[in-house]
Amino acid sequence: LLPLGAVGALLAVAGGIWLSRRRLSLRSELATAVRRREFRMHYQPIIELDTGICVGAEALVRWTRADGTQVRPDLFIPVAEETGLIEPLTDHVMDLVLGDMRELLIHDRSAHIAINLSAGDVSSGRALKVLTGKLIGTGIHPQQIWLEATERGILDIQAARTSLAAARRAGHCVAIDDFGVGYSSLQYLQQLPLDALKIDKSFIDSIGTHSATSPVTSHIIDMARTLGLFTVAEGIETSAQLAYLQSRQVEFGQGWLFSRPLPAAEFIAYHEHRRSQ
Ligand code: C2E
Ligand code: CA
Ligand code: CA
Ligand code: CA
Numbered sequence: 001l002l003p004l005g006a007v008g009a010l011l012a013v014a015g016g017i018w019l020s021r022r023r024l025s026l027r028s029e030l031a032t033a034v035r036r037r038e039f040r041m042h043y044q045p046i047i048e049l050d051t052g053i054c055v056g057a058e059a060l061v062r063w064t065r066a067d068g069t070q071v072r073p074d075l076f077i078p079v080a081e082e083t084g085l086i087e088p089l090t091d092h093v094m095d096l097v098l099g100d101m102r103e104l105l106i107h108d109r110s111a112h113i114a115i116n117l118s119a120g121d122v123s124s125g126r127a128l129k130v131l132t133g134k135l136i137g138t139g140i141h142p143q144q145i146w147l148e149a150t151e152r153g154i155l156d157i158q159a160a161r162t163s164l165a166a167a168r169r170a171g172h173c174v175a176i177d178d179f180g181v182g183y184s185s186l187q188y189l190q191q192l193p194l195d196a197l198k199i200d201k202s203f204i205d206s207i208g209t210h211s212a213t214s215p216v217t218s219h220i221i222d223m224a225r226t227l228g229l230f231t232v233a234e235g236i237e238t239s240a241q242l243a244y245l246q247s248r249q250v251e252f253g254q255g256w257l258f259s260r261p262l263p264a265a266e267f268i269a270y271h272e273h274r275r276s277q
């Protein structure tokens with residue numbers, strides 16, 4: 001009989017192999033999916049909190065496998081980032097967004113759609129050049145495409161700064177995503193040329209049910225204001241959270257309280273209905 005410690009070690013090794021094989025198969029499956037363009041976008045309405053008007057949406061990628069099962073983006077986006085598949089995937093996302101939303105954006109010049117960029121997209125500056133090219137001839141104004149850049153994985157801050165500055169010169173509005181989740185946040189915030197700060201859902205979750213508020217969330221809102229950034233709160237699920245954010249004059253928000261991410265046609269109907277009230 002093996003001693004217990006050895007059994008544990010064997011199990012750990014077997015588990016590790018199982019995990020890395022699973023990851024390997026996800027990798028190759030993802031490569032095929034990117035080649036075959038097996039993705040669609042969902043659009044989560046973004047609401048102006050003091051009026052309730054829908055001002056646009058965040059585009060969120062969806063992958064449905066051939067067998068009909070869905071893979072969550074927080075599972076496959078990191079794999080795409082590690083394997084260089086993020087470049088073609090981001091290009092595909094841009095094509096889908098411009099295709100789905102062209103009519104709406106031409107029809108309503110005040111509407112915008114936010115596209116998520118990975119750190120690699122930001123640092124290389126390539127995604128922005130690709131986007132500028134794709135926008136030509138569509139009739140969509142660059143002002144109508146917002147960019148959400150995560151701080152996760154940004155290694156070369158100088159490169160990120162150059163590329164985000166170019167994005168703003170081109171007319172895009174640039175938001176820092178998942179702010180506060182990473183670790184050298186404040187330093188990034190001060191160095192990056194930004195328009196907006198997205199407050200991560202984890203901070204919204206910490207807003208209490210009564211008037212009890214999260215000091216960290218409050219601090220993030222203050223910080224954004226000091227830096228002249230407007231704020232977008234994500235993951236609003238309760239009216240207590242909404243009331244608090246309104247009382248702190250947070251400009252925009254999204255979350256299940258308003259709507260889940262929707263397929264393009266459903267979002268267009270939602271937007272039409274809540275464009276003005
Ligand atoms: P994120 O950018 O922080 O996006 C917000 C996530 O919160 C989305 O998850 C959205 O569906 C979810 N969410 C919004 N409101 C609520 C709410 O009230 N309650 C709850 N429980 N969840 C809410 P999703 O769509 O699964 O995306 C996960 C992450 O994957 C995104 O986080 C983003 O980092 C990444 N991602 C999604 N689409 C893209 C894309 O096209 N490109 C890139 N590079 N990353 C993407
Ligand atoms: Ca985002
Ligand atoms: Ca976010
Ligand atoms: Ca988030």
